[in-house]
Amino acid sequence: MAEFAYEPEPEVVLAPGESIQEISGKSPWRLAGRRLLRNRSAMASLAIFLAIVAVSFGAPIYSNYIAHTEWKSPNISGTTVVDGKRVEVIQQGGGKLGLGEIPIGPTWRTNYLVGADQQGRDVMARVLYGGRASLQIGIWSAVLCCAIALVLAMLAGFYRRWSDSVLSRTMDLIWAFPVYLLAISLATVLLTKPNGLQWGPIHVVSSSLWVPTVIIAVVYVPYVFRPVRGQVLSIREKEYVEAATAAGASNRRLMFSEILPNVLTTVIVMLPLMIATTVLTEAALSFLGIGVQEPQASWGTIIDDGQGLLYTRPLVAIVPGIMIVLVVLSLNVFGDGLRDALDPRAKVR
């Protein structure tokens, strides 16, 4: 017979500026939403992030109706009009020897706003299209990663014994590899498959955005699995779970009604931080040529394109760099705000 242990209810903890009257009778989710809306820096960060998402997903409008420039196909022999004059997009180098070909620089007009890359493509249009790919990969891989980690952590933490041993050791194994090394190895193998990937009826071409998405999701699973599993193990021992068990609740009910709602907040708090991490990882992989495949663009591929132009056209690398910084910074600040809102007891900032 298990020894009965009484644990008193923890004291109600208020977020800064809150009173008992304000929070009484309100659901935890509503309270969290309220706290989040009151956090100005978190809301400003969210606004910046959403603005970047909006302009990135509006890339076709910019390219087709505002700039009227090419973002994907090379335009090496092309021309454009600047201040009423027709000029070449790729111009011959200067000096005594006329060496090197230089893409047109920032026109500060709608066409070639921040200049062209070595292929004569509009960098601003590519940055917006690149944002679509980077954000799409970043968001999907973070969601996928958190979902996989949540399922595995629930199984490991709830059933314990052999399922916990197998899953935890597998995660340890993945964790043992440096993230980038593992991602690079997986990407190199998958990208060199002559006919893409074939799993039964599913065929994925090697240039598909799903290749980096899945790779990034997989390599980060242990990073979410660990804390969530720990929480599942802890919640499983709580009195209300024991009470539900004593009342004859099934395993499914215990998992979905008692444990899942309590670990979900942890996953939600981690999600924006994971998106920031996966956006950075995508940029790194694409910079190395093993993420998004040209002629598609991502911020990483554009920085790679700009590497060779650092001395002549530095904006090609700087602009996508700024976008990455803004996205990562805004997601980190927003993630902090979300954690404060969902868990006002957390002391660590």
Added chain:
Amino acid sequence: MKRLVSFSAAAIFVIALAAGCGGSKKSTSSTSTTAAGGKGGTMLTLANTAPSGSPDPQVNYTLQEWQLLIFTHDGLVAFKRTGGTEGTKIVPDLAESIPTPTNGGKTWVFKLRPGIKFSNGQTLSGADVKATFERLFKIGNSPNAGSWYNVIVGGDACVKTPASCDLSKGVVVNGNTVTFHLTQGDPEFLDKLAVPFAFILPADTPTKNVDIPPPGTGPYKWAQYAPTKQIKLVRNPYFKVWSKDAQPAGNPDVIIQKFGLTPDAEVTQVQNGQADWMFDQVPAGRLNEISTKYADQVHINPLTQVEYMALNTRIPPFNNLKARQAVNYATDRNALVKIFGGPQLATPTCQILPPNFPGYEPYCPYTKNPGSGKWTAPDMQKAQQLVNESGTKGMAVKVNTTNIDPPKSYGLYFVGLLNKLGYKASLQPLSSSIQYPYVQNSKNKVQMGYSDWFQDYPAASDFLVILLGCGSFHPNSNSSPNIAAFCNKGIQAKMDQAGQTGITDPTAANQQWAQVDKEVTDQAPWVAMMNQKYVNFVSKRVKGFIFSPQWYFLLDQASVQ
């Protein structure tokens, strides 16, 4: 010679080849010189990495090491150590004269110059010559032993059982006279004797790969070979000039090549006078800068090389002649030249052989208004018509390149072009270290793959036979330089005929090679893109720059004093 000059990694790789036959020694090149300086001092050169592969002179197959080996070692004959067309001329080196072959080109008798010493003090003898050629097979990994030197009687047996290699019947020594007996006439035999694989080493050199080139007979000797740090050459105290044409005395006392800097950092060091020359090509992003501020320190020289996209003639869509010709007509070669750095650095081409090369006659059918032999503009209308006729429209095409520029940019250009022509194209960029073996292997089914080719020596067969001969296609092998998997029986017969003609009549042979070049071009196994020029960037103190068409910048002939 396959050379991959990476603008970021700047490594140079070269692969084992199958050699063909035919051709002659007529070629031209340009040279840039500045006033000669004095002797002495240390010339400091830079390279991103050490020459790839073993440093053994009978194994290493990189321009980077060959550029140094030519003034530490000698062969029986040599390419004249000078610039311009003269630099492709074969002159006697350790041999007193160039013999006239007898017995249908199968017997060559060389007489060694007396009194020549190795850098360890030993005197050169006929036994060293025989031992050198036996060692070439005995070490087991000399890339061209089985394809260039197996023509020596006993060579084939040596390829089969290297350890017991015996060339007593193929290389007969009688005092200072060395007689080579060949199994068949070889019009390129002298060329093969003039490259580092055939440089004479002391007979007691171990028959295994060495960590530093062994003693040679040139004006310098190898004092240090540290692959992660530097190569250091110092004067050979036993050297005396016996032929200025073949092996002149060098100017600097010490020549050092340091490794580890990026090409960008190398440019900065040369600009600052901290180094005298960079082996790697100047990165595209720095060209404008050196053109504007350091023009007097830049030397631009045309190369006998070609950049191309191979079209796999055995799998769709390019097993269709019209599809191959369509891509050729559609290609804007000026755009590709722009990607490389502009018209100052490359010239568009449609054909296999580079300009000023044996057998070269200007020919370009894939241009608007053909006839002049020069490419002028793409003909999209004709290209579109050919694609429609070919029935290949809508097919998927993967364009394989390295993942560094400019090849990656060429690939992107072709992806855009193929999509415009109605194909579904995508890019497959691979790391430089794996792309060349990958693209050669027919198992990988590469439909369109980037490559380039630099001459080993001036002979048309060095391009046409090696890159497009039936015998150069090896299915499922990483060493199959015929990337297009092209084999046309009629054209192959003409290649063989030109090779035979070359034994007795090099001029007539070159006319035959010119015809072969045109017929291959008509079959469009490649999109030949351009012939590049080489940018040498030297420090202010370097005087007497000479560019050899065979060995490029003759480092030892320049002065830093």
